[in-house]
Amino acid sequence: MSIFDRTDSRLFYAGSYAEPGGPGIYLCELDLRSGAMRILGQTDGIVNPSFVIADMDAWRLYTVSEQSEGRTASFAINPADGGLTKLNELPTLGADPCHLALAKAGEEGWLLASNYSSGNVISFTLGEDGALAGIRSNVQHEGGGVHLERQEGPHAHSAVPSRDGRCAYVSDLGIDRIVIYRLEDGKLVKHGEARLPDGSGPRHFVIHPSGRYAYGMNELNNTLTVYACDVDQRRLEPLEHVGTLPGDFRGENYPADIHLSPDGRFLYGSNRGHNSLVRFRIDPASGKLGDPEWIGTGGNWPRNFAVLDGYVLVANQYSGNIVAFRRDAETGQLSPAGQELAIAKVSCIEPLNSRAGAGTYSLPPEI
Template sequence: MNNQRGNDELLLYVGSYALQDEPSIYQCKLDRNTGELTLIDSFAGILNPSFLVGNQDGNRLYSISESAQGAVAAYAIHPESGKLSELGMKELEGADPCYLTLSSTGYILIAHYSSGHLNTFALDTDGALAEMVSQIQHVGGSGAVSDRQEAAHAHSIVVNQEGTYAYVSDLGQDKIVIYRLEDGKLQASGHVELPPGSGPRHFVIRESGNTAYGINELNNSITTYNYNSIDGDLEIVQHISTLPEGFIGESYPADIHLSPDGRYIYGSNRGHDSIVRFAIDSTTGLLSEPVWSEAGGKWPRNFAVLEDYVLVANQNSNNIAVFKRDGDTGMLTATGSGLTLDKPVCIEPIYGK
């Protein structure tokens, strides 16, 4: 298949929890006419590739290795077959990396859950990781949830589209920590404190509306922020539950994504086993009109939102479920299509140019 192709097929990669000698990154394709998801190939050689990110050109893929001795691997994507060729793997200073992102200015940034470290690396001419240009360690947790907030836990790091600010969701500290990003170096710029026991996990920026949204793992909520792209500041304006009123049981939100047109936002609920959709007010950015859809499996972790489909990685039922997405209403409809894969936890579409 040609991964630079037209609109009928979409190349994507799935990361999972697996041993180093087992298949752990899966190459798939989505037929956008039928919703059929097909497994093309699988790749071993990396332990627990639980988070993946592709570059804007669609020719490189990066994966963390979530482990006590963390690492990041870089891969070239073959332009015709989509096959991965490893460019190099670099060990990291910090335990259990859980998230990585690419800045528009050419750096890769990594967040470490267990040790609270942040790393920034330059990329060489092939796209592999070069020298480390910045390292910061968060210290101290809020302690509000004693078994989860005993220490700092940097759960994600997200860069704005200009590549000037980075936002770190620290689950252990109940903070979004803001950094100025200059030549790959992280410089503290401020932070926003969330209610005790929130546990911020993932974060997205709606650049066109000057709003941002964070999903909070420990109190089952999404926080809406006013976002200032000039000075990077955030202001909390709303907290809203990811669960329906009256739900009884344990549930932990995981991932959050905007629709491509910025009109809707989606979150995954592990335990309630659902995807929640909110409408976004075009003027204020506030969320309303929640609608819940069954996730098509157990423990929906990461998911991908396309113009026409939503694909959900259900970790505990070992499957990816495919939903048709209505672009006008944002509503999801199960297609019955999907794949059985072992412990899928991340889905990364590759668009290319």
């Protein structure tokens, strides 16, 4: 029997900042009854596989190799035991790739890679076997921002495709913009942009399952931006900017990751420094955020997290632990499950499902 057929557990891969020759990608299991986690396998040979993404329709995994001469690699996932077999590896033509996304339009699909330090975005074509088949386009951002140390140039931090795979929204921390690209047969063609207040530093971005709203995490000014989406015209309009921190916090903080609940009713974000997750309720009529609530992440520097049915798993990079929280589906509130898993320099969590990839949503009737 395949480990993917288990009904009492959920599998996930974890990426990390791994040394050359050491393990960097971990196959892990979450016990849905207790919240306990364990490592089932590990894969080495990739330097700094800090961000991983799975395509469970094709049983493939892709990872960055975050270094000055960036690379990305493709793997085949064994449907029986989740083991990885490397298919190939290609350069990202930039420095420090930090994010990957799969864009699918019908039978076609492309892999998008964001190079942070060099500020360029790559689209890769994929072969029939799911391996990286070549570079389809390479777009270079230009400019900078008011934050002299962090915005001396462009810093593409994530590229998030639309649900139909026909466009991508690129958050650039260095130029305070979400750059919108059309995907024309996998080629990135600039379509427009949304400008943020100076010094915002947009990092990660999610699109609401209704398609009417989107949300962006801003690393440099500790805010979340709510956007109205025009799906047909591929436009974003900022609606409001909401703080990610309690009003009485005065320490250093850098927001990182952002995710929606599976039903689209709640939004979560991670705070590095305050070392917390913040939960917001989403107003179904306006898409705006309210009723913030914070919980400590049980570790240091929550870089990435995953929202599952019943649980949230948080990757605390500096303390090297994944911490499990139970999630109340009705209130969105989190409570410690009393379980954690030690993984050195853990940076990314990618949940797996044998029928569909991570990020599958069930749209509530009122939205």
